Amino acid sequence: MVPESLLDSLAQAVQRIFEHAHRDARTRNETLDDDECLRVAAVARAHCDCAIAAELHQRNAERMLRFRLPGELWVEIWSHLPMRNIVTVTHVCHMWRSLGLASPSLWSTLEVVNSRHHEECECEACAAIQLWDMTCKGCRRPVVPGRANTELVRLLVPRSKSVALSCLVDTEDNSDRHEVAKLAGILADHRQRLVHLDWGRHGAIESLAEFLQHFDALPVLRSLTMGDSYADVEFSRNIRLPSLQQLSLCGSPYSTEYDWTSGRLVLPSVNRLEYRMISPDPEGLISALEVVPNARILDLRAQPYDAEAIGLDYGRVTELTSALTHVHVHDAYPSMHHIIRTLCTQQLRAFTIEIPWRDDHYLPGKFCYIFSGLQQGVRLSIRRARYNGSPEDGWLELNGTDSEDNYRRIGRCPQDAVHMLWTYLSPSSLSTLLIDVVLLADVLAGHTELPTIHEMTLHIDDADSVFFEIGSIPRFPDLRVLRLTGHVSVATPSVSALDLASFVVDMQIDSGVLDELVFENVAVEGEIAGVAVLVRGL
Template sequence: MTDTKSPLVLLPTDLEGELAETALRVFRAAQQRSCATTDTNTIGNLVQLMLDCVKSALLPDLRTHNAAQIARAGLPDELWCMIWGHLSMEDRVRVTHVCGAWRQLAVGTPRLWCSLDLFSSRHDVDCDCDRCSFLQDEDAICDRCDDYLLVGRSNIVLVTALLPRSQQLPLHLHVDAPHCNTDGDVLDELAVALLAHAHRLEVISIDSEDENTVLCLFNGLGPTLPALRVLDCKAACLPTLVQALPATLPCLQTVDLRDGWGHFEDEADVPSFPSVHTLHFRLIYQKDLDSYLNTFPSVQHLHVTLSSEAMRTTPAVPLSGRTNAGSISSVHVYDVSPGYEDAVLALFYDVRLPLLVLVYDPSSEDISKCPTPYSGLHIFVDLSRPTMLHCSAMDAKNAVLSAEGDGKRREIRIPSSVVGLLWQSLSTTHLSTVRIDASLFFDLFSGSVPPEFPALRLFEIALKASDDFIDVLREDIIRRIPSISAPSLDTLRILNLDSSSHARIDASHIALFANLLRGGRVLRTLSLRHVLVVGDSLELSAIADIVDFGAYGGISG
């Protein structure tokens, strides 16, 4: 096996200088000898060729130097292997070219080669794209072999060469074939190489727009995949995929068909895979839902990405009333649009469901035009005794609201501009813990009548940057936020989420913020994490009996 790329080498200073000096001499000579028509790319190619030649000539010396440097590092072999385990497959190969010690260790560690990443952008012989059409002209035929020039590239040779290194450990296969007409010969070669190892395949992930990529691979892998746990296909027609799969997949637990489509015309003849507990698919038409539930009748965790077509009409039968839906304990719904919120709730909302998550599509044009309030916030209505609320900002425009209680959890990812409507749908009577990102504080509490928290014990405000706290305390904001009623508040926590640094906050600013919550009382604990207090720290003693810096904060100076 050879690697066409330059090996990874650690150049000593004297060799670096020698290479640089030689490169400069060749570059100047090329400039003097080149005629006016010679372009910069030609000169650059000459320099690169020279560097490759010099580096190859010095390779034995470089490897000796690398081995000495590595020995001085003194790291145990287990640590090297842990580091290499985070590299891509190609980079793990380059590691074996650094020195003999690394090669022996890497090649002799089977777990480093259990993840195989096949890439192929080679086109099928029948492809009619513009590039392939051009290459079918007579002028594009190769002069040496009288054959059409190959479009794209593939690392199939490297993948098949690395396959034995994993010995008998479980295999994870990732196939990336981005072209819509992938060369079937590459997939056939991969299937032939994997046939003797099919019993070790635990994960198969296929990223391709070409459905034939999925079918070619499974048709060549043989009649059984006894260890397969995860199947991830970007694009596949459900009936066609099921026909290509082995009839029995005893260990299959997760199926991700996020861009899949199709349904069975005859629902009585649907194959069944009862071992699948997690399912993700795109719902294009409502009639597809029954096909997926019948094919995977024991699903517990359902992830559904919606198309606009699927929600054009209100469903006649909700999810809870459909066959094979009784085992579902969690539902995540993606790409929700305000235009069809009611239809989404009619299909997926069930007061008995332990976990329901709605994720709004941030690119939807309806978001900016949507009348308030959002219907999706109504998923919090069935939490009559919520005990914990968490409000965090995903980015500048989107937020995540989650609440727990009554043995259930509700979460919604929604534009930050409407988070203040939460209190209209959520009962705050039994909330004991509230955690809020500082950037959302004003949106949640700027109403004329703030929510009351009679049972609140812990209030936490999280900072993503040092300036977040100053933004909360801007004079115009403070004047518009009335005091928050929390008579049982026990602990106020200010948390800097950046654990690599300390947020510098003036003690007077902390006192000003605490006054909004404590109602003149002295709290039991003021907890500061990754916070550096600036100014008179005695002001903090008026806030709480205990000021807890833990191991992650302190007082400046």
């Protein structure tokens, strides 16, 4: 395969190398001994091997280029991977390893583990090690429980090049503080790329404060969380976070050792605050709201308390929440009543209240006043609440949206309290109604006419198939569209054509007929002609 002339040229080149070595020795009045001859041979062989390796590398690069997907396509693939996915690029072929190392987005999520206990830890394991003077057999150093991968993170960070970084830290407050300082030092040069910081699920408040005190600013950090733990982010000194968009707290953001000489903490870029009331702290919520003056969304969570109300300065709360547009109260316990009343203002675009299942202390109609914020053209939904996918008798979900897209919701509202809804929401403001058939008689009891409703959707479960059990209903003089829907996860419910026709007549529509009658996952039994005459165009 290789021409003889090229092989001869290679042999002659090797001869010239040795001839040059002999001439150089003679100029020094010396002769080339055996050791020097072997060194010359090693140099010649090394250069030959390097030349061959360079050719093979070039060929492999060309081969990778032929088989390699376009870089734009890989970027799209990586963008769809969950941020917590770990891709290991070891023990694979050279092509895939090179591809992985050349893809910075693969290394943009750093999972940091620091379970190594600090020197002053007094836990049971550390006490036993100290008592029995346990040391490592290899290095004779004292045994330290746990592990840390900080040095691995140091090696991985450069591979992400200029890609934005997410850092997921799994640590506890009894972890080695030196490792926290190391991590801060590693990320210090890359602070311009750190966009997400999650300090784990163990509520390591002190170690997070220790980490943050190493920074004057994290200019692009958008999210700072503590995983799913009921722990609050605490700061030990002032820090600038000009890009932070959401913040999770469950108490004052200031640690007990906060350096007040650094100034009060202000995070003007935060637009979403999640606050968890895990104790009746009267100042925690106010301190949190003061830190985020431009917040527009408040997620409020709580736990039940024995106290009837939490002793807040409600006037100050009203002042600090005047710019909110969205409020979601996830746990509306009795002690939250005054807070919810304070947060309920007319400028809110959306207000959602979730009541705990079977709350024995719920007062009828206690939170229905939030629907007073809806104006005209209200689309109202009254459905049975579902528990594990099945309708739960006695509990309702109320949803309302007006023509200005203002939204109100009460999740898990007791059915015996729904009559209070009409105290705050005028029936004349309704334009659309979606309701479970079995609720019609109870929810609309006391109304003789709903004059402005032009579209109604009746949801029918398998057990709700007969209209003659509904009883009396109000007049719907302006109704034009009637929809009958069944739940897609159960057997298709059926309705009697005769009962349906009688129901339409009982609604006393001014024109006498509907513009539309729509069936979705509902079957009709019997002669349809009696229904057809009640629909325009059929």
